[in-house]
Amino acid sequence: MFFDENDPFFGGSVEDKFYDVIFHASRALAQKEINAMIERIAKYEVLMERANIDPTQYLEIDEESINDYYIQYMGNILSNNE
Template sequence: MDAASPFGLSSQKEVSMRDYSELEIFEGNPLDKWNDIIFHASKKLSKKELERLLELLALLETFIEKEDLEEKFESFAKALRIDEELQQKIESRKTDIVIQSMANILSGNE
């Protein structure tokens, strides 16, 4: 995780630039791998990572409300249904988050 952000936000771009294709753990569907890791890692590590993700979600939702961005967010979410490029960006970001989350859990197992 990035020292500047407890959520690793600034490192998300860095993660997406790395090439993980040669690592066996990242073969197949990243979300399926993440599910396997979450459910098979120690309860303590999984709990810590899920709490980090929930805190990030709460932070983002609070920011949207505080900055009065609800309408923009709803419009953005509706665009997701028809904008294939946006769908790809969201899937890519989701994969980045999953990879970072797996790294957080696995580094705790060392």
């Protein structure tokens, strides 16, 4: 892992950093990004339902993949919060 949780500047998990970004970004920008995330999740759920896929049965996701999404959404917020 690239992150040292004990480092005073870069410490903490990717998830913690994501929430730091969300809580310190402008409310409108954070709301826009969260709404986009919810819309994306809803679309995936509809696609899985139409394909008769039970996500709890077939899908396992590792921590690295989850962290990639946190980083992607942080980047979206930070690049628009200038």
